[in-house]
Amino acid sequence: MWLPWLKITVTSYVDLIYYIIGRNKQAEESSPSTTSWGSRLFGWGQSAPAPPRGAEAIQAMSRPPLWAVIIGINDYHESSKMAKLSGAVPDADAINDYLQSELKVPSSQIRNLRDKQATRAGIIAAFEWLRDLNPPDFKHQDPILIYYAGHGGEVPTKGVQTLIPIDYIPDKQPPIPDRTVAALINQIAKKQGNNITVILDCCHSGSGARGDEDETTTVRGGELHPNDAPEGLDSHIVAGYKPPQPTGGTRGIKVAKGFANQDMNSHVLLAACSANELAKEDKKDDRPRGRFTGALLELFRNTSPDQITYFEVLTRMPKIDDQNPQVEGFHQKRIFFDAKVLPPTRHTYEVSIDSKGRFIVEAGRAHGITDGAEFTVYKNKESVPDSPLGKMVAQERSIKPFTTIFLPNSEGAPKPFEGSAIAIQTKVGALEDLKIHVPLETQYLPVFEAVARELDGAGPELCRIKLVENKAEAKLGIVAEGNKQVAFNVLETRATDYGFTRMPYTVDCVTDDLHRVLRAASHYHLHLNLEHFNNKIKEGIKIEFYALEDKEDEYGEDYREPVGPDLYRDGKVEIDVDDETRYGMKITNSTPFNLHFACFFFDHADFSITALNEMSAKTAYRKDPPLLKGASAEMGYGRLGIPPFQCDVPDGLDLAVGFLKFYFTEEPVDLSHIPQISPFTGTRGVVPSMDRKNPAWGTVIMPVVLKA
Numbered sequence: 001m002w003l004p005w006l007k008i009t010v011t012s013y014v015d016l017i018y019y020i021i022g023r024n025k026q027a028e029e030s031s032p033s034t035t036s037w038g039s040r041l042f043g044w045g046q047s048a049p050a051p052p053r054g055a056e057a058i059q060a061m062s063r064p065p066l067w068a069v070i071i072g073i074n075d076y077h078e079s080s081k082m083a084k085l086s087g088a089v090p091d092a093d094a095i096n097d098y099l100q101s102e103l104k105v106p107s108s109q110i111r112n113l114r115d116k117q118a119t120r121a122g123i124i125a126a127f128e129w130l131r132d133l134n135p136p137d138f139k140h141q142d143p144i145l146i147y148y149a150g151h152g153g154e155v156p157t158k159g160v161q162t163l164i165p166i167d168y169i170p171d172k173q174p175p176i177p178d179r180t181v182a183a184l185i186n187q188i189a190k191k192q193g194n195n196i197t198v199i200l201d202c203c204h205s206g207s208g209a210r211g212d213e214d215e216t217t218t219v220r221g222g223e224l225h226p227n228d229a230p231e232g233l234d235s236h237i238v239a240g241y242k243p244p245q246p247t248g249g250t251r252g253i254k255v256a257k258g259f260a261n262q263d264m265n266s267h268v269l270l271a272a273c274s275a276n277e278l279a280k281e282d283k284k285d286d287r288p289r290g291r292f293t294g295a296l297l298e299l300f301r302n303t304s305p306d307q308i309t310y311f312e313v314l315t316r317m318p319k320i321d322d323q324n325p326q327v328e329g330f331h332q333k334r335i336f337f338d339a340k341v342l343p344p345t346r347h348t349y350e351v352s353i354d355s356k357g358r359f360i361v362e363a364g365r366a367h368g369i370t371d372g373a374e375f376t377v378y379k380n381k382e383s384v385p386d387s388p389l390g391k392m393v394a395q396e397r398s399i400k401p402f403t404t405i406f407l408p409n410s411e412g413a414p415k416p417f418e419g420s421a422i423a424i425q426t427k428v429g430a431l432e433d434l435k436i437h438v439p440l441e442t443q444y445l446p447v448f449e450a451v452a453r454e455l456d457g458a459g460p461e462l463c464r465i466k467l468v469e470n471k472a473e474a475k476l477g478i479v480a481e482g483n484k485q486v487a488f489n490v491l492e493t494r495a496t497d498y499g500f501t502r503m504p505y506t507v508d509c510v511t512d513d514l515h516r517v518l519r520a521a522s523h524y525h526l527h528l529n530l531e532h533f534n535n536k537i538k539e540g541i542k543i544e545f546y547a548l549e550d551k552e553d554e555y556g557e558d559y560r561e562p563v564g565p566d567l568y569r570d571g572k573v574e575i576d577v578d579d580e581t582r583y584g585m586k587i588t589n590s591t592p593f594n595l596h597f598a599c600f601f602f603d604h605a606d607f608s609i610t611a612l613n614e615m616s617a618k619t620a621y622r623k624d625p626p627l628l629k630g631a632s633a634e635m636g637y638g639r640l641g642i643p644p645f646q647c648d649v650p651d652g653l654d655l656a657v658g659f660l661k662f663y664f665t666e667e668p669v670d671l672s673h674i675p676q677i678s679p680f681t682g683t684r685g686v687v688p689s690m691d692r693k694n695p696a697w698g699t700v701i702m703p704v705v706l707k708a
Contacts (some may be wrong), residue, residue: 006426008476013440013448013467014366014402019185020445020452022512028603042656064103066141067133068110069126070096071152073166075115082222084702087288089114090203094297095147095288103341104303104651110519119152120176124237127184131191132402140195143337146185151277152202155223160229161204168223174573180234187237189266194331195338196267197310201290203279204271220272220279221291229618237586242429254355268310268329270296274535276325285448291320304471305336307374319529320496321703322571324538335427346384348422351377357416359392359406361423364453368466369397369404377414378422389421390414393431431529432466433522437474437491441468447478447486450515463522471606475525479513486514498705500657503605504650505680517607520679524607527600527674528659531701540591545573548582548636548644560584560637560644572703575647580606582644584636587627587662594625595664598633598671601704602659605650605677611671612660613642623668649708660702 072092076082095251099105111126142332151164153175163173189196221597272279272292294305296319299308303316310332312323315328327596331338349363373394378384390413392406406413436451440443451465467689468474476490488503490496507513544560553559564585567573575583589595599612613635626640628634636644649656665673 008119009483009688014467016448017366017401017439017452017467017690019456020449021454021456022431051387057296064105065139066103066105066109066145066337066341067138067142068096068099068101068105068145069113069130069149070099070145070149071113071118071123071126071148071508073115073118073164076151076164076166077169080164080222081170082151082164082168083218083221085150085218085281087218087290088201091149091281091286091290091293092147095199097298099331100147100299104282105341107433113165114336118165121497122177123163123165124184124234127181127188131184131188133192133392138192141338141340143491144188144192144196144555145199145337146196147199147201149293152165152200152204153222155224155229156226159228162224162229163200163202164222164224172229174228174233177229177233180237181236181368183234184288194600195243196341197270197337198267199293201272201278201279203273204275217280220281228380230657239337252323254277265327265330268327268332270279270310270313271328273323273564274326274539276539279323291323292325295320295325298472303428305341307335307426309333311336312428315531316428318587319499319531319701321494323485324535329404331504339426346424348384348424349375350421351421353408353416357408358637359413361392361404362402362408363423364402364404364431365464366401368432369394369399370429370432370464371399372427373404374427375404375423375427376426378421378424379417384422384424389417391426392423396682401452422502430464432464434463434476434527435466435474436518436521437468437471437477440469440478443480444478444486446509446511447514449511450518452536453511453515454518461527465518465522467534476521480509484509486520488517489502492604494658494659494703497543497606498657498703500604501653504652505606505627507680517679520607520676523676524602524609527609528602528701529662534664536591536593538700540589541662541664542590543662543700543702544568544586544588545702546584546586550585560638563584568702572705574705574707576707577647577649579646582636582646584634584638584642584644585660586632586634586638588632592629593664593666594629595627595635595666596623596625596668597627598663598669600661600663600671600674601645603656604658604680605653605656606680607676608678609675612645613640613673624668627664636638647704647706649706652706656706658704659703662700662702663698 039429070350072089073091074085074087076084076535092112092114096110099110100107111129113122113126130146152162153164154161155175155177161178163181164175165173167173168175185196185198198542201220203219207521211219272290279290279292281288296313299313299317303585310318314327317325347359350369351362353359354360361375371394373498375392375394377389377392378387379389390549392410393414394404394406398405398407408416438447448467449465454463454465471477471491472642477491478486481487485506487511490501490503495501495634507517544562544566545568547564548560549560549563551561560582567575567583585599587597597613603610632708633640635642663669
């Protein structure tokens with residue numbers, strides 16, 4: 001991108017934002033305070049600021065010490081009574097490609113089984129291959145990955161969960177029971193250590209699987225026969241193995257109590273869904289893929305596995321419709337693969353000590369550094385990774401556009417050193433509120449200036465905006481509309497999956513207008529995507545959505561009641577909009593809690609957030625919860641007096657998408673910081689609060705598709 005006033009070409013977002021901020025700071029020192037951002041940006045005759053010190057890359061270890069078994073099964077035979085899959089083999093291939101291409105794991109350290117290779121005997125032999133690895137190739141506690149994509153199922157009446165191999169035949173060739181897999185994992189852990197990651201992209205139970213499919217999805221689960229896992233099966237493997245006593249809902253592949261590695265100490269399990277949900281694959285295009293594996297790989301391509309814990313996968317992975325991935329294991333707070341698998345190159349940033357004794361790292365907001373990011377400091381490249389000087393954690397207030405400041409007395413900080421050192425980011429910080437894609441072209445300079453203004457700001461109300469070059473990573477795209485305006489493309493898959501790809505508004509390509517829209521978009525995406533996974537609430541709350549009909553009782557009093565079927569079907573509410581119909585909802589609470597709740601409508605057409613019921617803050621007096629355990633509450637009709645609501649599609653559109661989001665809490669919580677009016681309404685000076693509290697302890701989101 002050519003910058004005429006600087007007479008240079010920039011090739012990255014970081015360089016461009018750096019020059020804009022540097023240029024503006026120079027102008028502030030020499031110009032009256034009333035000078036506009038635009039005139040300062042396009043000023044002539046001043047020298048350009050020095051470019052930022054770019055991050056250098058260093059090579060990681062020559063051979064990552066990761067060993068893997070990767071299994072993918074599509075082509076189930078008719079005699080198995082299992083539906084053929086289309087995405088399991090591509091998923092396994094994608095995992096294999098990621099390990100070899102991105103992490104540089106040699107093919108000799110991976111055992112790949114596809115379709116005909118993934119027999120019962122072949123899968124068991126692959127586990128035994130991991131168990132029997134020996135030095136010098138394998139060292140104790142080297143990372144091990146076991147990945148499975150295919151059908152899973154549960155033996156009726158026995159509660160035995162299984163992996164279903166390619167050669168499974170009901171009552172003849174059995175599946176692989178969870179006790180067999182757990183015993184094999186335990187054998188591996190006893191010899192090789194507990195740095196084992198198990199990833200299962202399959203169902204845990206096949207019940208109801210076939211009834212939940214349509215032309216665009218296939219369920220990775222099947223129904224088994226009662227005699228498919230007889231007593232004594234695999235006795236040579238499970239000898240000495242004592243299954244754990246169940247303490248609630250069972251899960252596949254648990255490590256038994258009494259093992260040398262107690263309970264879930266031998267491995268960490270990542271599962272595609274909860275025990276009562278179905279793992280699905282999408283087949284609506286030419287690239288069928290499992291929803292869970294696709295989301296997991298998207299996360300890993302944006303966040304290096306050596307910077308994220310297993311538990312953080314749940315909060316950072318893209319939202320998956322109708323599936324709530326699970327992580328289990330004693331070591332779920334451990335960095336992935338115990339931080340022993342590094343990306344092939346690692347970026348280093350220069351570290352210096354200023355006159356106040358503070359450590360200055362040459363990386364800041366423009367580099368994607370956010371609150372909580374962790375850095376490990378080394379004297380030089382040669383000392384990586386064996387001789388760290390210390391660790392430092394970034395705090396929001398100390399992150400500048402291109403540098404981050406660390407105090408010398410912070411916990412774990414290195415001792416003062418002579419000269420300079422280097423830092424490597426070893427853990428990611430808080431998620432960005434919004435990722436946007438903007439072409440690196442001169443006509444979009446006001447957009448970059450709006451982003452630069454936010455990056456160069458200060459205070460707790462800053463939003464976290466990140467520019468991304470890969471459009472697939474972004475939630476919002478900004479494109480030119482004529483010579484002087486811009487439009488907004490919707491890139492968030494939870495909206496585009498329903499066919500909503502463009503917002504019906506344009507704004508002038510002026511920094512102030514763009515800044516207002518970006519702040520509102522950031523607030524919208526922050527609160528839409530903030531979720532707290534609470535399975536008791538997720539599985540214990542039932543929400544029904546109805547059209548309402550006006551009635552009159554025998555005393556002449558008006559009231560409303562539901563009419564027609566529940567409109568919340570197949571994971572979404574779909575409405576043919578008219579001007580008259582009013583709507584309401586019924587919420588049934590089967591959890592063990594008495595609950596307060598708040599409901600908001602997130603309108604993806606204009607970034608407005610509307611509260612649909614009263615939001616009660618906590619006071620000195622106890623407030624009765626409106627949703628008692630074992631009972632129901634209504635919105636739009638019934639005893640609570642919550643008004644009904646109507647639906648509309650903006651002019652010029654034949655379809656719009658929004659989301660109903662519920663917060664459920666045991667205590668009243670003030671959520672008044674969430675609602676906002678649309679930034680496209682013309683109201684100026686209204687900036688949403690960026691309060692980052694997330695006090696709710698359970699959330700439910702319902703997509704709403706409105707058709708004109």
